[in-house]
Every structure is written in C-alpha cells, then in structure tokens.
Amino acid sequence: xxxxxxxxxxxxxxxxxxxxxxxxxxxxxxxxxxxxxxxxxxxxxxxxxxxxxxxxxxxxxxxxxxxxxxxxxxxxxxxxxxxxxxxxxxxxxxxxxxxxxxxxxxxxxxxxxxxxxxxxxxxxxxxxxxxxxxxxxxxxxxxxxxxxxxxxxxxxx
Numbered sequence: 001x002x003x004x005x006x007x008x009x010x011x012x013x014x015x016x017x018x019x020x021x022x023x024x025x026x027x028x029x030x031x032x033x034x035x036x037x038x039x040x041x042x043x044x045x046x047x048x049x050x051x052x053x054x055x056x057x058x059x060x061x062x063x064x065x066x067x068x069x070x071x072x073x074x075x076x077x078x079x080x081x082x083x084x085x086x087x088x089x090x091x092x093x094x095x096x097x098x099x100x101x102x103x104x105x106x107x108x109x110x111x112x113x114x115x116x117x118x119x120x121x122x123x124x125x126x127x128x129x130x131x132x133x134x135x136x137x138x139x140x141x142x143x144x145x146x147x148x149x150x151x152x153x154x155x156x157x
Contacts, residue, residue: 014116014118017107029123048127051123056115
C-alpha cells in the first residue's frame with residue numbers, strides 16, 4: 001500500500017517533484033509508520049520529537065539562499081564586484097521558488113530526501129494516532145461543555 005496525499009496539487013513542491021522521488025519519500029514515510037507501529041510509546045515519542053526538529057525543504061532553501069547571498073555580497077564588497085552576481089542569482093532563485101514553488105536546488109534536495117512540512121506533519125500525526133493521543137477525545141456532541149472544536153484544539157496542543 002502506498003500513501004496517497006490528497007490535494008498534492010495544492011502542495012507546490014510535491015507537484016514539481018519527480019514522481020519516482022515522491023514515491024521514495026512516500027515509501028519512507030509509510031515504512032517509518034509501520035516500524036513505529038510495533039514500538040513502545042516512549043520510542044514513538046522520541047520519533048515525534050525528532051520530527052519536530054526536522055528541517056523542511058523551505059528552511060533548507062531559505063538558509064542556503066541567505067548564506068550564499070551574504071557570502072556573495074561580502075565577496076562583492078571586498079574582493080570583486082562580479083561576486084554580486086552570485087547574490088543576484090541566489091535571490092532570483094529564491095523569488096522563483098516563492099512564485100512558482102520550484103528553483104534549481106529543489107530537485108537535488110528532494111533526491112536527498114528533504115521533505116515538505118506537510119510530509120513531516122503527516123508522519124507526526126500518524127505517530128500521534130499510534131501513540132494514542134486522540135483516544136480520550138470524545139466524538140459525542142453531548143460531551144462537549146462549550147463547543148466541539150474546543151476538544152479538538154485541546155487534543156492537538
């Protein structure tokens with residue numbers, strides 16, 4: 001069984017990722033969920049903490065782009081003005097990613113398994129279900145003291 005992401009077209013990075021790379025990322029998520037399904041609660045909790053710390057594709061792109069842009073700017077100011085082209089190129093890539101959801105470094109990062117926030121969150125949510133985080137949540141409207149969404153908001157904190 002392969003995970004199917006509903007609304008993948010809404011996720012611009014997934015929509016512009018090669019299908020074989022998507023399959024590999026989805027297989028890894030599924031394998032992780034299957035592995036942790038047989039683990040004790042404490043092991044699942046440690047994995048959830050790891051997922052909370054995992055960098056998503058946006059963070060990778062933003063960090064790399066800003067680092068290269070600053071280096072190009074410093075080199076342009078101190079060594080040779082031609083280095084400013086590096087800064088301009090990187091900023092252009094970042095703008096392209098913001099507008100189109102794609103930029104030249106994206107395919108490489110995706111091949112290395114860097115995931116979107118949504119992909120990370122899907123694994124985290126599945127692990128929280130396995131850990132039993134939502135078992136105590138009532139679905140009976142009579143059980144809600146104020147509004148049904150209060151119980152849901154408390155459950156996802």
